[in-house]
Amino acid sequence: MAIQVKNNIQWVGQRDWEVRDFHGTEYKTLKGSSYNSYLIREEKTVLIDTVDHKFSREFVQNLAAEIDLNTLDYIIINHAEEDHAGALTELMSRIPHTPIYCTANGVDSINGHHHHPEWNFRVVKTGDSLDIGNGKQLIFVETPMLHWPDSMMTYMTGDAVLFSNDAFGQHYCDEHLFNDEVDQAELFEQCQRYYANILTPFSRLVTPKITEILSFNLPVDMIATSHGVVWRDNPTQIVELYLKWAADYQEDRITIFYDTMSNNTRMMADAIAQGINEVDPRVAVKIFNVARHDKNEILTNVFRSKGVLAGTSTMNNVMMPKIAGLVEEMTGLRFRNKRASAFGSHGWSGGAVDRLSTRLQDAGFEMSLSLKAKWRPDIDALENCRAHGREIARQWAQTPLVASPIAAPQASVAAVKSCADLGPQMQCSVCQWIYDPETGEPMQDVAPGTPWSEVPDSFLCPECSLGKDVFDVLATEAK
């Protein structure tokens, strides 16, 4: 059933209280989710996004009960992932000539999923607008890598509604649509879980993009996301939270996670936590067995922490596989400005703790001393663990790590007119990360001093993972 959002805007989405897995099983949607689609009826009739492909038939049926589908003038697809654009094939089978507005990357993604290159695509860029009558317009803002290359937002003038797609959303299903109507603790828990598990890798892009949107000086009366609530009460509160979370967020919190075969590493975890608490009772210490606990909650706790202690026993010379998997995910999430330490029990040769330390360092954590124990820790070994916890608490209580120097690149990109204009620095045109061959920092796999022409074509931007081809040459005057 359609829900009134504002004036001539209605929600025509789908609630999904049953869903528990998103992105395969990567994200556990413990509170379900919703797929928000919006119908605007001004002089022109517009549909913004659709719903998950598994609800295609219900969606089109419900929409047809609201309007004659043939009166739909425009379809806007802010993001081509199947939970938003999934119902397109069903919808377009009824109205095959209706124009679809999306980014250039959107055409590629929609074609990649639906395989209908003959659809009537209209490519839009940041600043392009579409007149929908009654003095109102839709203005488009590309938001590449928030969280796919095709992503964009759509702003509706007059009503001042920002259709933000995934940004500012959360996997949260409630019979109520608006942010002021739902349980606030549940809502913000899901917002943070969503940011920590999905948006953290793109944190460097969040602040510049929000700054760009704010620079348009457009009033925002509502933020209509594509999952969860519509923000109508103080809608910019979630924008402020995003700015906070994007700035290497941390609390006075330490997360300890481990895996164990016979509880020996668990005993170490327990004693380390006691040691931390003895020295600094104000710090929140959270302990998780990775084999038994919700992985996304562990990662949310890592996101909130100033440091993590990761524990594993040695099994066949390597670490426990669930720990290896979690650290691999932490690497992808590109946490910054956090400390780490590894610990664990072994029987003879050991090896897992050193291996884990190296992995955590590769994942970008500032490493502190690790701790090993042999077999089941005895009273002395447990006291050693407590002492280790006390030392960690002292070290990590000190001034937080300084933010990475590439946190806010300020350089501007100039048009390249001739070879003489070519400067030595290159900048990612998507996330503004700068490659400086003089230092080569902070790139892995490319030695300092490597000229750009010799950087392999397989190079990916370390910030946003896009290819070498998106890099622009910076102005030479700066050099």
Ligand SMILES: Cc1cc2nc3c(=O)[nH]c(=O)nc-3n(C[C@H](O)[C@H](O)[C@H](O)COP(=O)(O)O)c2cc1C
């Ligand atoms: C299947 C298996 C493989 C093991 N492989 C190793 C090994 O390669 N090197 C080692 O030092 N200890 C090895 N151990 C011994 C354990 O690391 C040791 O018992 C440790 O205390 C277990 O700690 P946990 O209870 O936290 O899992 C192995 C134990 C098992 C059961």
